[in-house]
Amino acid sequence: MILDEAQRAAYQRDGFLVLPGFVDEGWLARLRATTAEFIEQSRALTESTRVFDLEPDHSATKPRLRRLVSPADLSCGAVPMGIS
Numbered sequence: 001m002i003l004d005e006a007q008r009a010a011y012q013r014d015g016f017l018v019l020p021g022f023v024d025e026g027w028l029a030r031l032r033a034t035t036a037e038f039i040e041q042s043r044a045l046t047e048s049t050r051v052f053d054l055e056p057d058h059s060a061t062k063p064r065l066r067r068l069v070s071p072a073d074l075s076c077g078a079v080p081m082g083i084s
Contacts, residue, residue: 039063 001022003011011017023031042052043060055064 038068039065 001019003017007017038052042054042058042063042065045052045054045058048054048066051069053066053068055066058064
């Protein structure tokens with residue numbers, strides 16, 4: 001994919017691009033499901049672990065994840081909950 005001038009300008013201005021249809025809907029569904037799994041697993045935590053970096057206001061009712069360590073390696077149910 002080659003960006004046109006308008007897309008380059010938008011990226012320079014906004015820091016991101018919206019490319020409708022760039023990622024196929026099936027793949028997006030898989031990404032959303034995996035993200036939902038990680039969020040559900042984080043609800044049981046009260047502090048960050050080696051896997052989950054939690055925001056300070058994270059709670060079971062309002063989960064707030066800052067980031068995951070290597071989520072591609074951890075997907076498909078491979079995240080052991082006891083990791084700290």
